[in-house]
Amino acid sequence: MACAHQWLVQTGDPAFSIDASNLVFGRGALAEVGDHTRASASSAKRVALFTDPVVAALEHVAVAQRSLEAAGFDVAVYRDVAVEPTDASFLAAARFAREGRFDAYVSVGGGSVIDTCKAAILYATYPADFLTYVNEPVGAGEAVPGPLPPHVACPTTCGTGSETTGIAVCDVLALEAKTGIASRRLRPSLALVDPTCTSTLPSSVVAASGFDVLCHALESYTARPHRARPRPDRPSARPMSQGSNPWSDVGSLEALRLGGLYLERAVRDASDVEAREQLAWAASLAGIAFGNAGVHLPHGMAYAVAGLVKDFHMPGYPGNAQTAPLVPHGVSVVLNAPSVFRFTASACPDRHVEGAKRLGADVRGAADGAEAGEVLAAALERLMRATGIPHGLSAIGYRESDVDALVRGTIVQTRLLDNAPIATAEPELATLFRGALTFTSADTTPEGIREEERR
Ligand SMILES: [Fe+2]
Numbered sequence: 489m490a491c492a493h494q495w496l497v498q499t500g501d502p503a504f505s506i507d508a509s510n511l512v513f514g515r516g517a518l519a520e521v522g523d524h525t526r527a528s529a530s531s532a533k534r535v536a537l538f539t540d541p542v543v544a545a546l547e548h549v550a551v552a553q554r555s556l557e558a559a560g561f562d563v564a565v566y567r568d569v570a571v572e573p574t575d576a577s578f579l580a581a582a583r584f585a586r587e588g589r590f591d592a593y594v595s596v597g598g599g600s601v602i603d604t605c606k607a608a609i610l611y612a613t614y615p616a617d618f619l620t621y622v623n624e625p626v627g628a629g630e631a632v633p634g635p636l637p638p639h640v641a642c643p644t645t646c647g648t649g650s651e652t653t654g655i656a657v658c659d660v661l662a663l664e665a666k667t668g669i670a671s672r673r674l675r676p677s678l679a680l681v682d683p684t685c686t687s688t689l690p691s692s693v694v695a696a697s698g699f700d701v702l703c704h705a706l707e708s709y710t711a712r713p714h715r716a717r718p719r720p721d722r723p724s725a726r727p728m729s730q731g732s733n734p735w736s737d738v739g740s741l742e743a744l745r746l747g748g749l750y751l752e753r754a755v756r757d758a759s760d761v762e763a764r765e766q767l768a769w770a771a772s773l774a775g776i777a778f779g780n781a782g783v784h785l786p787h788g789m790a791y792a793v794a795g796l797v798k799d800f801h802m803p804g805y806p807g808n809a810q811t812a813p814l815v816p817h818g819v820s821v822v823l824n825a826p827s828v829f830r831f832t833a834s835a836c837p838d839r840h841v842e843g844a845k846r847l848g849a850d851v852r853g854a855a856d857g858a859e860a861g862e863v864l865a866a867a868l869e870r871l872m873r874a875t876g877i878p879h880g881l882s883a884i885g886y887r888e889s890d891v892d893a894l895v896r897g898t899i900v901q902t903r904l905l906d907n908a909p910i911a912t913a914e915p916e917l918a919t920l921f922r923g924a925l926t927f928t929s930a931d932t933t934p935e936g937i938r939e940e941e942r943r
Pocket of ligand 1: 648700704787817821
C-alpha cells in the first residue's frame with residue numbers, strides 16, 4: 489500500500505537500490521558455518537571467531553568452532569565484546585583483528601557482537617582515526633575505502649537484524665554520543681540464522697528484541713518515501729537509508745504479520761519452537777527491509793533514551809546485577825513508537841492502518857491521520873502490556889524535566905531524523921518525548937478492563 493504522496497513527488501530520487509543479503513536460515517544451520525566460510529574464502533587459513541562472555545559460555549560458540557576446525561581453519565576466539573559497544577571496545581577488537589592477520593571472520597552473538605566484528609574488520613583492514621568512518625555530524629562520515637574480508641554473521645538473538653545490515657552502532661565515550669558507521673561494505677558476506685539458538689533466551693530478551701523487530705518493520709514501512717529524498721550527487725552514492733521502497737515494504741509487512749501472530753507466544757513460552765522460529769524469520773525479513781530503507785524517529789530517539797537512563801534494569805534481564813543501568817535496545821526504541829506513530833500518521837495514514845492490521849488490530853473505522861495513528865499506537869501498547877514491557881518512559885525513570893536533555897541527545901541523529909516522513913525539529917521532538925512518558929491508549933487486557941471497572 490503506497491503513501492498517498494509517494495507517487496506525486498517529482499523532485500526526489502526516482503530510483504531505489506537493493507543490496508540483497510546472502511542468507512542461510514534454518515534449524516541446525518550454525519553447524520554449517522565451517523563449510524560456508526570455506527566457500528567464501530577458499531584459500532583462507534586463519535579465522536577470527538567473535539563473541540561475548542555470556543554467549544561464549546553457551547554451546548553455540550563450541551558448535552561454530554568445531555564446524556570451522558572441521559573445515560580446516562585455524563580458529564582464534566575473541567570473547568571480549570562489550571554488551572553496549574563503545575569506540576574503545578571497537579578499537580580493542582580491531583587491535584585483536586589486526587594483530588591476528590585473519591583471512592576471514594565469524595561472529596556468534598547478538599547485535600553487539602556482530603557490530604563489533606564489523607568495526608574490527610574495518611579498522612584492521614583500513615586503519616584510521618576512529619571518527620573517520622563514523623556517521624556525520626559526530627564523525628567525518630568518510631567512505632570505507634575498499635572491500636573487506638569475508639564475515640559470516642550468526643545471530644543468537646532474534647531482533648537486531650545486524651547480520652543483514654551494513655550498520656555498526658556504538659557509544660563515542662568522549663562525546664557522550666551514540667552513533668555508528670554505515671556502509672554497504674560493512675554488510676556481512678553471509679547471514680547464517682539458526683533459530684534454535686533462540687530457544688535458551690529468557691522471555692525478557694525475546695520481548696525486547698521482538699519489539700526491535702516490529703520497529704524495524706514499522707519504521708521502514710512508514711519512512712519518507714525514496715522518491716521524496718533528494719537525488720544523490722552520483723547514483724552510486726544513494727544512501728542505505730533511502731526511505732520506504734517496494735522491496736523493503738514486502739519484508740516489513742510480512743515481518744509485522746509474523747510479529748502479530750507469534751511475538752506473544754514466543755515471549756510466553758520458550759519451548760514454543762514454532763513461535764521462536766517464526767520470530768527469528770521475522771527478524772531476518774525486517775533486517776533486510778531496514779537495511780535498504782532505514783529506520784527513523786523511534787530509533788533516533790532511542791539513542792538518547794538508552795544513553796541518559798539513570799537507574800533502570802529490565803526485570804528478568806540477564807546480567808542485571810553486573811551491569812550499569814541498562815535499557816535493552818528494543819525497549820528504548822519501542823517506548824517512543826506509540827507517540828511517534830500518532831505524530832507521523834498524517835503523512836501516510838494508510839500505511840499506519842496497514843501496520844496495525846498486520847499486528848492483529850481491528851482497524852475498522854480508522855481512516856484519517858488521527859485515527860490511523862491511534863489504532864497503531866494502541867496496537868503497540870496492547871502488545872507491550874501483554875509482554876512485560878515498561879509502560880512508557882516514566883516507567884524507566886524519565887520525567888518531564890528530562891525532555892530537554894532527551895531532545896538534545898536526539899537532534900544530532902540527522903540520518904534518522906531525515907528519514908522520517910515528517911520534518912522534525914526540537915519542538916516536535918519535545919512533544920514526542922512528552923507523549924512517550926506514559927501509555928495513553930485504553931488498557932484492553934483483562935487486568936486493565938477489571939481496573940477500569942473498579943474505578
Ligand atoms: Fe534496532
